[in-house]
Amino acid sequence: MIYASNGDREPNLPVRDLMQKNLTVYSMSLAGVPHSDRKRAQTDIAARTAMPGRILAARFPLYKTAAAHKAVEAGGKVGTVVVEPQR
Numbered sequence: 001m002i003y004a005s006n007g008d009r010e011p012n013l014p015v016r017d018l019m020q021k022n023l024t025v026y027s028m029s030l031a032g033v034p035h036s037d038r039k040r041a042q043t044d045i046a047a048r049t050a051m052p053g054r055i056l057a058a059r060f061p062l063y064k065t066a067a068a069h070k071a072v073e074a075g076g077k078v079g080t081v082v083v084e085p086q087r
Helices: 015-020 035-049 062-073
Strands: 056-061 080-084
Touching: 035 080, 056 062, 062 080
Parallel strands: 056 080
Antiparallel strands: none
8 A cells, every 4th residue: 555655756666576476556645535534534543543452652643743754764663653633
């Protein structure tokens, strides 16, 4: 799955390796998703991350999304970094 990339606009993919492993690459843009579907996805994600046994590395409010990205990019974390939507 490809999500939220401002990196290489024309990435090279190892197509033969993907084919040999029967892997598929999906990409998406939230701009094309209806608001009601985005809201439902946010609710589903919030419920999943709140399940018992889930390891939560950090939780950030939406306005601190950049800090959440930095936490992931720094490495060394164990668990999920969650950005919570504003209600």
